[in-house]
Amino acid sequence: MTEIKEGYKKTEIGVIPVEWDVVKLNKICKFKQGIQVPLEEQHTTKMSDTIRFLRISDYTQSTDDIRFVSKDYSDYIISSDDVVMVRYGETAGFIGTNLSGVLANNLFSINPNEKIIKKYLYTYLNDEKIYNYLKSLRAAGAMPAVSFKSLNVIKIPLPPLKEQEKIADILSTADERKDAIAVQIEKAKTLKIGLLQKLLSEGINHSEFKDSELGKIPKSWEVVKLDDMTIVITKGTTPTTLGFNYEDSGINFIKVESIGKNGNFIMNKFAYISEEANNSLQRSIIKENDLLLSIAGALGRVAIVNKDIVPANTNQALSIIRLKDEYIKEYVYFYLNSSQIQNHIDKINVQNAQANLSLQNIKNFKIALPPLKEQKQIAEILSTADKKLEVLRAKKDKHETLKIGLLQKLLSGEVRV
Structure with missing residues (x-):
C-alpha cells in the first residue's frame, strides 16, 4: 500500500x-x-x-x-x-x-x-x-x-480560493506563451505562402518574362508536363485484395492518414505488411526520394520519402512520383503544394462524383520549371522557411507537453502554490 x-x-x-x-x-x-x-x-x-x-x-x-x-x-x-x-x-x-x-x-x-x-x-x-x-x-x-x-x-x-487563483494564473500564463508561439507559427506560415507563390511564378531576380499557359513566367523557364519529368507515376494496391493480411510489424505500409498536412510522416499511423506481400506488390514499392501524392480521401497531400521510411509500400490512395535525376525533388514537392496545383486538384475534385484523382490527371499536371541551378535556389529558400516552421511547431508541442504535466501536478496539489 x-x-x-x-x-x-x-x-x-x-x-x-x-x-x-x-x-x-x-x-x-x-x-x-x-x-x-x-x-x-x-x-x-x-x-x-x-x-x-x-x-x-x-x-x-x-x-x-x-x-x-x-x-x-x-x-x-x-x-x-x-x-x-x-x-x-x-x-x-x-x-x-x-x-x-x-x-x-x-x-x-x-x-x-x-x-x-x-x-x-x-x-x-x-x-x-x-x-x-x-x-x-x-x-x-x-x-x-x-x-x-x-x-x-x-x-x-x-482548493482554497487564493490557491485556485494562483493555479489559474500560472496555467493562464502558460497558455499565453503557447498562444504567442501560435502567433509566430501563423506569421511564419503567411511568410512561407507568400514566398511560395512569388518564387514559383516570378523566380529569383528576373526582369524579363513571357506569357505561358500558366500565366507570366520568367523568360528562361519552361512549362513541362509532370509525366515528362518522371521515370514512373504509379499507385499501389490494398494487400488484402491479393490475400495478404496486415501484420503487427514488418515493412512500412503508408496510407493517406500516414501523411500529415505539413508533408510529415506520422509513424504511428503506418500499417505493416510482410516481406512476401511487399515482394508481391512490386509496382508500389516505395524508394528513397520518391514523392507521394494523395489521390483519394484527403486529396493533395504531398511528402518526400526519406531513408528512414524505406523499405515501404503503399495502397491505391497514394500515387508514387519518381522523378528523373535532372530534376530537383524539393522544387517539385513545393510546386505540388502551390496554389497552382492545389486549386487544379480542387477543380478536378468538383467534377468527380467521388474525391479522387486519376494517374492521368497527375501525369497531365503542368509545372513551371526553372533551370536546374534556380530550382535548387528556390528549393533551399523554401526549405529554410519550412525548417523555421518545424522548429516553431516542435516548440509549441514541447510547451504543450510541459503544460499538461504542470496542470496535473497543480490540479492534484502535488505542487502547491
Whole structure:
C-alpha cells in the first residue's frame, strides 16, 4: 500500500491536500442553456441596438461569419469571463471562454457560486480526464450531446480560493506563451505562402518574362508536363485484395492518414505488411526520394520519402512520383503544394462524383520549371522557411507537453502554490 504524505489525504478522485475539498459540479455550479434565435433575426453587421450572437463556431473555429442579435435577449447574455460548454453535435463537451454576447441554444453557460472562481473552473474542465469523459458521452448516443444530468457526476478538487487563483494564473500564463508561439507559427506560415507563390511564378531576380499557359513566367523557364519529368507515376494496391493480411510489424505500409498536412510522416499511423506481400506488390514499392501524392480521401497531400521510411509500400490512395535525376525533388514537392496545383486538384475534385484523382490527371499536371541551378535556389529558400516552421511547431508541442504535466501536478496539489 502506497504511503500517503503528511498533509495529504486519499479521496475518491485521488490523493489531495488535506485542506482541499472534493465537490460535485452541480453543488457549486448552475447550468443555463442559451436561446434559439430565428435566422431572420440574426444580422451580419453591428448596430446600436444589437449585441454579438455566440454560436458553436465562434468557440470552435476561427470564423469571420460573426452574427448580431437584438439586446432584448438580455436574459441570455454572458460575460467574457463566463465558462461555456457545447451541448450538441460533434463538438459536444467543448469548453470555451473569452467571448461575450447572447448565447445560442446549442451552448450553455456553467455559472459557479462563491466557492470556485471561473478561471479555475475553466482550467479544471479542460483537464484530460474530463475531456475523455465528455468524449465518451458523445460516442454513447446517435446524436452527440451532453446533458446537465451527466455533468452532475463530475467531481472537482477544490482548493482554497487564493490557491485556485494562483493555479489559474500560472496555467493562464502558460497558455499565453503557447498562444504567442501560435502567433509566430501563423506569421511564419503567411511568410512561407507568400514566398511560395512569388518564387514559383516570378523566380529569383528576373526582369524579363513571357506569357505561358500558366500565366507570366520568367523568360528562361519552361512549362513541362509532370509525366515528362518522371521515370514512373504509379499507385499501389490494398494487400488484402491479393490475400495478404496486415501484420503487427514488418515493412512500412503508408496510407493517406500516414501523411500529415505539413508533408510529415506520422509513424504511428503506418500499417505493416510482410516481406512476401511487399515482394508481391512490386509496382508500389516505395524508394528513397520518391514523392507521394494523395489521390483519394484527403486529396493533395504531398511528402518526400526519406531513408528512414524505406523499405515501404503503399495502397491505391497514394500515387508514387519518381522523378528523373535532372530534376530537383524539393522544387517539385513545393510546386505540388502551390496554389497552382492545389486549386487544379480542387477543380478536378468538383467534377468527380467521388474525391479522387486519376494517374492521368497527375501525369497531365503542368509545372513551371526553372533551370536546374534556380530550382535548387528556390528549393533551399523554401526549405529554410519550412525548417523555421518545424522548429516553431516542435516548440509549441514541447510547451504543450510541459503544460499538461504542470496542470496535473497543480490540479492534484502535488505542487502547491
